[in-house]
Amino acid sequence: MLLATERKDQHNGFMRDQTDKLNNLHGLKAQLLAASEETSKRLQKEEQELQRTQEDMAGASAAASTAEKKLDTAQMQLRRQQEEYRQRVTELEEAHRQKQRQLDKLRAAVSLFGSRFSLQFRHGQDELCLVLTNVDAFDTDKEFLLSVRITGDTYQVTRCEPMVPWLEELTAEVNRSNDFAAFVKGVRARFVEAARQARGL
Structure with a gap:
């Protein structure tokens, strides 16, 4: 009887010990599952961050x-614009030099024939203003005005006081022949004729 009781106590102790171990295992399993779930969430978050980083x-x-x-x-547009600007500047400088040469030529002609035709000139913007006197025999100081603008190789009359006939024909002829002295002589002759007609002569 005593032996049976001891065995029963041993069995009960063994069962309690196994139960405790089993409970410990369940607790450890729960901890492992929680840790695994946390690790999985962290890995998922890191994967998402990695994906966002790669996308960025x-x-x-x-x-x-x-x-x-x-x-x-x-840069290509800037280089093209710079080249166009340099080309435009070159063209403008050449046009200015050409216009200056033409003005110098006109001034030389005016200087050459000034005393002969009682001619003076005044400078205007891009044009030459001719002032003729000794045209009207009754008023030798009276001024007759003619302004000529140079556009390229073309002479253009911008002012004529008084207006005289055949001015368009004279202008066309000087543009054809480039003989400015003959042009001035022709205009002067028209001024003389206009002055005589104004006095009824």
Whole structure:
């Protein structure tokens, strides 16, 4: 009887010990499951962050490529504009030199024939103003005015006081022959005729 009781106590102690161990195992399992779940969540979060980082890097790379292309395009446009500007400046300088040569030529002609035709000239913007006197025999100091503008290789009369006939024909002839002295002589003759007609002569 005593032996049976001891065995029963041993069995009960063993069962309690196994139960405690089993409970400990259940607790450890729960901890492991919780840790595994936490680890899984952390890995998922890190994967999402990695994916976002990769997407950001891809976007940044695309943006950098686009910016580089835009920069190349802007630089090409700037170089083209600079070249066009230099070409335009060269053209303007050449046009100015050509116009200056024509003005110098006109001034030389005026100086050459000034005393003969009682002619003076005044400078205007891009034009030459001729002042003729000794035209009217009754008023030798009276001024007759003629302004000529140079456009390219063309002479253009911008002012004529008084207006005289055949001025268009004289202008066409000087543009054809480039003989400015003959042009001035022809205009002077028309001024003389106009002065005589004004006095009824």
